[in-house]
Every structure is written in C-alpha cells, then in structure tokens.
Amino acid sequence: MNKKEPGNKPKKGKKVETGSQVTKEEEEEKEDREEELKKQLQAREKEAAENFDRLLRTQAEFENYKKRMEKERADTIKFCNENLIRDMLPIVDNLEMALKHGENSSPNNSKPLVEGVEMVLNQLMKSLEKFGVTSFSSVGEKFDPNRHEAMMQVESDEHEANSVVSEFQKGYFLKDRLLRPAKVTVTASRVKSTTENGNMANEDKTTTS
Incomplete structure (x- = not known):
C-alpha cells in the first residue's frame, strides 16, 4: 500500500480578495x-x-x-426746421395785427395795402403748412397747461371756471409737437373768487370795528 506523501496533502489557505472587490x-x-x-x-x-x-x-x-x-x-x-419756423411766428403775428388794423380803418385808400398784407400772410402760412405748421384755437376751450400759457385771470358769470375767454397770442403745432403755446386769459375759479371776496369783507368789518 502506497503511503501519501506529506507534500501532496492539500493545505488550507486564507481567502484571497480579487480586484473586483471594493472596500x-x-x-x-x-x-x-x-x-x-x-x-x-x-x-x-x-x-x-x-x-x-x-x-x-x-x-x-x-x-x-x-x-x-x-x-x-x-x-x-x-423737426430740423423747428427753430427757424419758431423765429418766423412773430412775423406772422405782425402781419395778422397789420391786417386786423387795416380792416378796422375806414379810408378806402388803405384797401390795396390790406389786400397786399393779406396776400403775403396767406403765402407765408401756405409755406409753413407744407412743413406741418398748424395753429389751434383756444377761446372757449378749457385751460390746458400743456398748450396754454395763462397771462391773466378774470371773473366771469358767463363762462365756466378755468375757461379761455381771450387770446393774446395764437398757439402753433409743428406736426405733433407743440411749437408755441397760446397766451390766453382764463376765468378764475368761482370758489376762489368767493373766498377772496369773503376775506375782503371780513377785513373791512375788522377795520370798521
């Protein structure tokens, strides 16, 4: 019977960790x-x-x-011509005043002069209109600070408060931009006028007493 050699006996070893195992x-x-x-x-x-x-x-x-x-x-x-056109408005004002004065005068010999002024004014206004210049009326309208400049206040029973009753100088637009505000007279507020009258009456009573 053959004896098993000691070197052939299986040995118990430790378990070896592989590379796939992660700590x-x-x-x-x-x-x-x-x-x-x-x-x-x-x-x-x-x-x-x-x-x-x-x-x-x-x-x-x-x-x-x-x-x-x-x-x-x-x-x-x-609006490249705005300044030039604005400087021309006083000329229009003077021509309108001259025309109004000539129409109110009685001598017949002034008629040719009036017609000449009227013709020049019409030609000038047509030229300005080509550039988009238009005037606007103010009398009878409510006072609008965006296009009116109040020069005077008056009391009136015929008009509502803050209404334009007269015009010192006509206002103009250049296309959609205000070129010159109208200078106007505006009716005073009735409440304000009544208060002022009451204060004046009280002052008179105080002075009298």
Whole structure:
C-alpha cells in the first residue's frame, strides 16, 4: 500500500480578495467624487443660465438703443426746421395785427395795402403748412397747461371756471409737437373768487370795528 506523501496533502489557505472587490472607504470616496461632480455640474449649469440671461438682456438693451437712436434720427429730420419756423411766428403775428388794423380803418385808400398784407400772410402760412405748421384755437376751450400759457385771470358769470375767454397770442403745432403755446386769459375759479371776496369783507368789518 502506497503511503501519501506529506507534500501532496492539500493545505488550507486564507481567502484571497480579487480586484473586483471594493472596500468601504473606496466606495465612500467614489460617492464623494460623484457628489462633487454633481455640484460642479450644477454650478456650471447655473453659470450658463446666468450668462444666457445676461445675453438676452444685452440684446434687448441693444435693440432698445437702436430704436431710440432711430427715433432720435427721425425726429431730427422731422423737426430740423423747428427753430427757424419758431423765429418766423412773430412775423406772422405782425402781419395778422397789420391786417386786423387795416380792416378796422375806414379810408378806402388803405384797401390795396390790406389786400397786399393779406396776400403775403396767406403765402407765408401756405409755406409753413407744407412743413406741418398748424395753429389751434383756444377761446372757449378749457385751460390746458400743456398748450396754454395763462397771462391773466378774470371773473366771469358767463363762462365756466378755468375757461379761455381771450387770446393774446395764437398757439402753433409743428406736426405733433407743440411749437408755441397760446397766451390766453382764463376765468378764475368761482370758489376762489368767493373766498377772496369773503376775506375782503371780513377785513373791512375788522377795520370798521
């Protein structure tokens, strides 16, 4: 009977860990790296969104700037003669006053002069109208500070308060822009007038007593 040699006897060894097995520390380290990458990705996404929003705002501001510059350029062309036309309005005023004075005068020899002034005035107004100049009436209208300049206040029982009752100087528009406000006389507020009269009466009583 053959004896088993001692070298052939199987030995009990320790269990060997393979490369596929990961320790707990390595797993935690991997999770930490993944979490850090997620945070970095979120930060990059937030930064990209902020940059995109900033780009949209910049584009909107640029478009508004372009529109504003185009409007300013259009207004410059549209109202390039504004100062010149405004300086011509006193000439219109003088011609109108001369025409009114001539019409009120009785001598017949002034008729040719009146007709000449009227012709010049009409030609001048037609020229101004070609540039968009128009006058506006004020008498009988409510006082509007946007196009009226009050020169005087009067009491009136025939008109509502803050109504224009007379006109010192005619107002004009240049297209859709006020070229010159009308200088007018406005009726005083009845409440204000009554209060002033009451105060004056009280002062008289005090003085008398």
